[in-house]
Amino acid sequence: MTFDPATYCPEHFLWSYRDGIATIRLDRPERKNPLTFASYAELRDTFRALVYVKDVKVVIFAPNEGNFSSGGDVHDIIGPLVRMNMTELMDFTRMTGDLVKAMRGCPQPIIAAVDGISAGAGAIIPMSADMRLGTPDAKTYFLFNRVGLAGCDMGACAILPRIIGQGRATELLMTGRGLGAEEGLNWGYFNMVVSKETLMEEANKLATQIAAGPTFANGMTKNQLNMEWDMSLDTAIEAEAQAQAICMQTKDFERAYNAFVNKEKPVFEGD
Structure with a gap:
């Protein structure tokens, strides 16, 4: 559907x-x-x-x-x-x-x-x-x-x-x-x-x-909140490291950096 x-x-x-x-x-x-x-x-x-x-x-x-x-x-x-x-x-x-x-x-x-x-x-x-x-x-x-x-x-x-x-x-x-x-x-x-x-x-x-925020990253946050209910601390920290590295590959992360450098408010597009 x-x-x-x-x-x-x-x-x-x-x-x-x-x-x-x-x-x-x-x-x-x-x-x-x-x-x-x-x-x-x-x-x-x-x-x-x-x-x-x-x-x-x-x-x-x-x-x-x-x-x-x-x-x-x-x-x-x-x-x-x-x-x-x-x-x-x-x-x-x-x-x-x-x-x-x-x-x-x-x-x-x-x-x-x-x-x-x-x-x-x-x-x-x-x-x-x-x-x-x-x-x-x-x-x-x-x-x-x-x-x-x-x-x-x-x-x-x-x-x-x-x-x-x-x-x-x-x-x-x-x-x-x-x-x-x-x-x-x-x-x-x-x-x-x-x-x-x-x-x-x-x-x-x-x-x-x-x-208006980074929707891909917000989805990752929700996913980690779900997954980490039954993870050990070590497993959770590793999972978050992987999730954050994935988010660092998004254009929204680059947009936020460029906006900060230019003293502007970032406009996120969810990719």
């Missing part, structure tokens, strides 16, 4: 694109934007395809009409799950996990702009993003425990402790209690908390800043 970001029209979520920045919104605001089997799969395929869509520099995953996402739809997902056999359930849980893999695997930085409810899988998506902005009304629930499931869903036990720490992650995953905006900011879950009115302005400002 490849696509032109300017004309891409997904079936199960909203997509907009401008100046290198793609914005995604789930589109069932009357139900607080739940996920369905189809939206999971289409999101997964989109993030996989972004590996090859160089015109997209940054992705913003945004709320819609006051809420981010209530997670898996009770009628469209939860109901069918209780009637599935083990093979079918494994197919589903692997498919949802593949969305997280696709988000972490695409080179574009992903900014989650969170307002209102962000629950279950609707909390996993911001967790899997590279940066998170919230509003004072943002409420995050990793509520798998509340429906009789383990908190280890879609990479939560791997990613969440790395953001907020093991003890705090354990508390949220074993109680399902809500994480408020200020607490999330203090814990390092949110990069910043801004007003509802300025959420998208701030998200776009951050996205514009990143999009």
Whole structure:
């Protein structure tokens, strides 16, 4: 799957694109934007395809009409799950996990702009993003425990402790209690908390800043952040040496040098 970001029209979520920045919104605001089997799969395929869509520099995953996402739809997902056999359930849980893999695997930085409810899988998506902005009304629930499931869903036990720490992650995953905006900011879950009115302005400002940077090098940074989770220090340092040497071969590195010499601001082109 490849696509032109300017004309891409997904079936199960909203997509907009401008100046290198793609914005995604789930589109069932009357139900607080739940996920369905189809939206999971289409999101997964989109993030996989972004590996090859160089015109997209940054992705913003945004709320819609006051809420981010209530997670898996009770009628469209939860109901069918209780009637599935083990093979079918494994197919589903692997498919949802593949969305997280696709988000972490695409080179574009992903900014989650969170307002209102962000629950279950609707909390996993911001967790899997590279940066998170919230509003004072943002409420995050990793509520798998509340429906009789383990908190280890879609990479939560791997990613969440790395953001907020093991003890705090354990508390949220074993109680399902809500994480408020200020607490999330203090814990390092949110990069910043801004007003509802300025959420998208701030998200776009951050996205514009990143999009104007060396996008090839930013993709390398994201890749190393992913890879170094399970590397020894020696292996990580060697991997970073190789990654940096590759970046030193790019024209953006030369552009930055020439701009510095000429006392100008570099204009990066991503090559």
